[in-house]
Amino acid sequence: MRQLLAILVATLVASPAGAADLALSLATPGGKPLANAVVTVYPASGAPRGPIRFPWPYMMSQKDMQFEPYVLVVPVGAEVAFPNRDPFKHHVFSFSPAKTFELKLYGRDEQRSVKFDKPGVVALGCNIHDDMTAFIKVVDTPFAAKTDAKGEAVVRDLPPGDAQVVVWQPFLKGPRNEVSRSVKAPASGSFALAVTAEARTPPLRRGGY
Numbered sequence: 001m002r003q004l005l006a007i008l009v010a011t012l013v014a015s016p017a018g019a020a021d022l023a024l025s026l027a028t029p030g031g032k033p034l035a036n037a038v039v040t041v042y043p044a045s046g047a048p049r050g051p052i053r054f055p056w057p058y059m060m061s062q063k064d065m066q067f068e069p070y071v072l073v074v075p076v077g078a079e080v081a082f083p084n085r086d087p088f089k090h091h092v093f094s095f096s097p098a099k100t101f102e103l104k105l106y107g108r109d110e111q112r113s114v115k116f117d118k119p120g121v122v123a124l125g126c127n128i129h130d131d132m133t134a135f136i137k138v139v140d141t142p143f144a145a146k147t148d149a150k151g152e153a154v155v156r157d158l159p160p161g162d163a164q165v166v167v168w169q170p171f172l173k174g175p176r177n178e179v180s181r182s183v184k185a186p187a188s189g190s191f192a193l194a195v196t197a198e199a200r201t202p203p204l205r206r207g208g209y
């Protein structure tokens with residue numbers, strides 16, 4: 001019995017100590033799903049220490065006269081690559097307070113990189129092509145995800161307890177294009193949160209929104 005108990009305890013310790021997944025959906029009051037929203041979660045118990053890493057590439061390409069992806073999520077301190085995959089030059093810039101920079105004209109298969117050292121929203125543009133737009137969301141929590149075309153995102157491995165969920169999307173109405181909700185994460189399994197928010201109609205973007 002004692003041995004069994006020991007095994008049981010060992011198993012419990014081996015699995016991530018209380019972790020739950022948040023399944024968030026974002027839509028307008030009219031039911032239109034909102035893609036390209038960045039969901040960040042801030043547990044009241046604090047974030048785990050150590051560097052933040054996301055499984056996707058920290059890369060903002062220029063292809064077919066547009067940025068790809070439209071919204072990129074990176075942790076504070078990330079070095080983001082800006083490869084030019086077009087047969088002509090681009091001149092990438094941002095005036096955003098979170099990162100003001102300029103990558104002067106560079107051509108096909110050339111690459112530059114920029115380090116993003118402050119959390120916030122970085123709006124990108126190109127001096128040559130006015131309708132090239134994209135955003136880099138620099139985040140200071142490991143609990144982050146981006147909504148897909150269905151307006152859905154999953155934030156994994158949240159510690160149990162109270163947390164603040166912040167949803168940002170470039171066209172959300174409200175201060176800083178954000179809405180926030182309080183949640184209580186369970187000890188395990190997954191929990192759902194449906195967020196309804198007003199949004200402006202995005203301007204037309206070459207290659208689709």
Ligand SMILES: [Cu+2]
Nearest residue numbers: 090126128129
């Ligand atoms: Cu350009």
